[in-house]
Amino acid sequence: MKQKYEELLGRSITGISITIICILVFSILYFVGAKGISMFVSGDGSIVDFLTGTQWDPGDGLVGALPMLVTSLMVTLTSALIASPLALILAIYVSEVSESKLAQFIQPLIEVLVGIPSVVYGLLGLEVFVPMVRNAFGGTGFSILTGVMVLTLMILPTVTSLMIDGLKAVPKHYRTASLALGATQLQTINRIVLKAARPALLTAIIFGMTRAFGEALAVQMVIGNVLVMPGSLLSQGSTLTSTLTMGIGNTILGTLPNNALWSLALVLLIMALFFNILIRLVGRGGDN
Template sequence: MDNLRKELLRPSAESKQEVSGKVVSYFAILLIGGLVGTILIFLTVKGIALFTGNHFSLREFLTGVNWQPGHHHFGALPMITTSFSVTVFSGLVALPLALVVAIAITEMLPSRVYKFFQPVIELLVGIPSVVYGYLGLTVIVPQLRQMFGGTGFGILAATCVLFLMILPTMTSMTIDSLRAVPQSYRQASTGLGATRWQTISRVILPSAKSGILTAMVFGMARAFGEALAVQMVIGNTTVMPKGVMESAATLTSVLTTGIGNTVMGTAANNALWSLALILLIMSLAFNLLIRLVSRKGVR
């Protein structure tokens, strides 16, 4: 009887595997959490060094328009303004086109069209950013120079490049949002006598609104953090932009061009880390906005 009781109470192989799986999962969570926490702490410490170690004014950093690290001038407002400008412009241009393409593919064209376009869109999403930058440098910039004069470099060129970069991502996410709307919604709307456009505009789009907004925010988040492609076409002039055809610089372009020309621990290097901290804060803000939009859609 005792042997039988021990045999019945002995942990099974499946329970041991479950324990092992939990240990591995908890270790992975701790590892990822530790890495993220380390990055956040490191960027925060380095980002505030300009204000704590070099005693530079935070207000002057955020509102100043003069960026000359060699003369101890660190006004980041031109780069912040340009970063938001190219992000908002590219998002506003890409969203309507992505929405039109998604509606056409999911609601109007045959299903075989979606099967054809799906791998094409995924291929465009996976193209490296340097390819888009080279396309902008060799095609977009010369065309803008011919159309509007000047050098062709500037906010408009960066907006065009970012538009091409985020359009496939926004289109793919918008298609997924429209396809997630239950088919019964379409059938009920049709049964009530609604036309196809009435069904799309009054039933499908409102139902997929949260997913569409998520696609827009996600695309703008990618545009805000893009560095290499923007650097190749924006002109990299750290002045307050006065027009879309004027050369300018974003936070990422200043970081990529300046980080190799400064000495670690100097005020100029600390200023670049402060720009990186702003990028981190904005990335977290975009992620928080995506979560808020998604939660609103779930409710």
């Protein structure tokens, strides 16, 4: 009877917890979705103008979010392109090449870097990357390139840690069988380990992109926050998150400027859902 009671209690607690989580998730989706489409429902703006317009001044009825979309994608994709190969090299070294004692030191160090607050990375960008870009290319130093450098530094520990876990999850007998057949360690890593861990490695990259796309404070501190269409990596710009965080406290609920910012929040939510679905699809492909 005691065992049945404990099992019933465990199932009840689990069911209640799952129900609460589902209610919270659907409440967030409904709230952000309802607020995000209010601008389009009221007729104050159209979806086409919102997604293709290049001028952002909601006070004058201009709600073109394309510059923020382009800037967000630029910093996200560029930082992922830089961080991914660096993370892969470091992950291979830790999990496949280095001695156990050195690996035991490096991996906790990487995990510590994952937990550093984003404002610290932003301050590092102000003190190091902004002067570096200013001395190398001129101008103020505040640019999309500076934001990319900060984001690369931010997502590198996360992507590396996930890649290390993915490589270590490959069964050891894969390596043993490959070496027994005469393959070198490099061939084993390249042709066996990396192929077996490919879904986990792709998941790590997508997870890093998710964090980069949703980052606000660190990027806001170094990117310049200029609401114009970027011409290059040296241009100043403003991401969706930086525009949202800077403007939401200066608007009145129910007005066009406030509704336009909620539309930006809806775009961020949709992109977050897209990245999560992509992670699930990649992981499912690995299971198959």
